Amino acid sequence: MQIAELEQRTGVNRHTLRYYEKAGLLQEVERRGNNYRDYPEKAVERVAMVRQLKALGFSLREIREVLDALRSDSIDCEQGAVLMAEKKAAVDDKIRELKQVSALLGREQQRLEDSAAALREEGRCKG
Amino acid sequence: MQIAELEQRTGVNRHTLRYYEKAGLLQEVERRGNNYRDYPEKAVERVAMVRQLKALGFSLREIREVLDALRSDSIDCEQGAVLMAEKKAAVDDKIRELKQVSALLGREQQRLEDSAAALREEGRCKG
DNA sequence: CTAAAGGGTAGAGTATGCTCTAAGGTCAAC
């Protein structure tokens, strides 16, 4: 498919798609005789994955490392497994910390709700 | 305390500390007669929280919103509770997605390990 | 043939979040 279709199907700006390609995030981008890019179907999925990981806070560099390892044999299997384990550990650590943040936000939400209720019912503010 | 101490105790560059203050992330920063900043003890904790949230992928703007609400009564209690609920929902969504990523990375790690083992034992590569 | 739509590259511009430099004021020690 041409870049316009990929842009339309992923919602990602074509300049950004070219930028991702230059950054090594999109490989297997063929060129037609006229030098136009010709993306495979799975590029849609690939771009979606990049965007999801990006939204979760991964840098393009990190995303590239993971995608490279997923496309195994680009590097050694054993080395790839180590990289995956490292990334997984980082993600799991992040999950743990986010759970703490979630709990904190939940407590604060409760506190503010209680305070708002007290304000309504007793005309005073506790928080 | 003066900026050098806060810098030393938090490990955050003094330029960054001033930048955070300008961005509204650090309030209650007094000035001494000589115009030097005078931070309260809890600024250490505050900066640590900013750094943690930042490392988890929050933008400074988001961090500011949360900290403002935590310092309640700066905005309405009810409104603060709503903001907390929204932030918590976003964090929980992020946790769910990160769990999916963690599972994916775990599967890939296993696949690559299996492949590496097969390569060692049978002289072939499956992945 | 020509216009319009779509593609290409190179490079400029923008937003965020630092990080550092320049120029100068303050203060304690000697």
Add this chain to the structure above:
DNA sequence: GTTGACCTTAGAGCATACTCTACCCTTTAG
């Protein structure tokens, strides 16, 4: 009173990740 450590502001510079402009080529439709 001079040195040196510490502070101030303003603004430059940098990395990341886009986003857009300029300018030119290709394809398709009339």
